[in-house]
Amino acid sequence: MSAGWATEETVNTYCDSIRSANSDDKIRIVFDIIRSAISDNDRFLPIRVGIVLRENGEFADAESVLSISTKLDGVQKHALFDLAVCYSRQEKILLSLELLESLRAANDLEPRQMLFMANQYARAAKFSDAERLLEEAVLSDLSLTYEALLSKSFFGFLQRFPKQHSLDALSRIFETYSRASTQEIEEAIIAALDSKTPYMLLRMGDGEGAHIFISLADEVENFILYKENRKEFLEIWFKDQSIIDTPNYSSAIRRFNEAISNADCIGAYTEELVRHEYRIGSRRGIPYIVNTLRVAEELAQRNPDRASETKLSGLTVHYDLLLSGALDRLLENRDHIGLIACHDRLPQALKTRYNIGSIDFIKVPGEKIHVGALGVNAIEGEHWPDRFDEICRTISSSSNVGKLYLVGAGMLGKVYCNLLKKSGAVVLDLGAVMDIWMGAKTRTFPNGTVDYDISNVF
DSSP, X not given: OOTTOOOHHHHHHHHHHHHHSOHHHHHHHHHXXXXXHHHTTOTTHHHHHHHHHHHTTOHXXXXXXXXXXXXXXTOHHHHHHHHHHHHHHTTOHHXXXXXXXXXXHXXXXXXXXXXXXXXXXXXXXXXXXXXXXXXXXXXXXXXXXXXXXXXXHHHHHHHHSOHHHHHXXXXXXXHHSEEOOXXXXXXXXXXXXXXXXXXXXEEOOHHHHTTOOOOHHHHHHTHHHHHHHHHHHHHHHHSOGGGGGOHHXXXXXXXXXXXXXXXXXXXXXXXXXXXXXXXXXXXXXXXXXXXXXXXXXXXXXXXXXXXXXXXXXXXXXXHHHHXXXXXXXXXXXXXXXXXXXXXXXXXXXXXXXXXOSEEEEEEOOOOGGXXXXXXXXXXXXXXXXXXXXXXXXXXXXXXXXXXXXXXXXXXXXXXXXXXHHHTTOEEEEOTTHHHHHTXXXXXXXXXXXXXXXXXXXX
């Protein structure tokens, strides 16, 4: 680290200046950064600014800063690599490869960077080049062997399921299932409540997508890829990756998959989401997209009548219900509801805000990774396996005919949703809407959700 190494605050100040400037002033600010980097002997300063802009999705500004940084002596190879990453994030794969190949020709690629380059080859459907580069990376650094095996597994998956395959599958699904607007979903929920007919709205994000089971053959073929993706989410949810090897967890995965086939409305399917995951080349996002599509097609083949009755919506269906005012209308003045969430204060907040008579509250420990946002009380305890088993027993032994139940409990919450529907409930899988209500910033939420913070209504 140089003596003049800029603070993080300085980097963020430069980023803010670039964001707020017009086109002409942006260039001036970039050159001010370059001059400061040279005078302070901190030539990584513009690269750091470019990286922050890139990671915030401000690609045009990031490209401008990183492109000029490639002219700085001593940091050229670093600037070129980070510019290649910037191109990759925008699906400019050939431009990314052009820069990476120039670095490789100059022997300026480190073994781990070779893995990144191999990923770009795979995204460009140059799978032979990708595999050869994986081998080169491992020969340079044997510690990368497992990571290379994981990459190879992902490349094989990507080769079998390219973007067009998923877009075609999405079109077929939309021809088989019915898509529902937010208003139509609200009307279906009201109808179910009025008639005391069991109903389940289920969402499937990338955590759930990582746990979809297609077949034994598929599990064997993608063993490393699926296992590592599932372990990532076990770390997020429970801070314990060892859970993956326990028989009980396999049972929970099976029960989650059963819930999918019992849903009345599934939030997961939009063309925008498919294109997004392929655009960023996500190792966990693409299998999520592919397998949510595959499971929908499989269910339609197995039971076409049931599929024709099941409604589809996007992954943000819970936010749509919130922002449209549908949740307000569904909750206002209701006599009795059920709630599964990690927030101790949420039941009273909901009762006060919506004039609800009583709430049956089942507390679950929140996602361990979000302790900073949720607070210690919200994540206290172990959701898996003891609390999970207790909640399953409680729901299975109860009658909830016609009762509205709100659930926010991750993948295990999908099992609760299914059990609640079997007990007669009208179940809404709301996930992070619970966090919005309690002012906990656990996600990147849509604009306007801040207006729905009810944490201080007491």
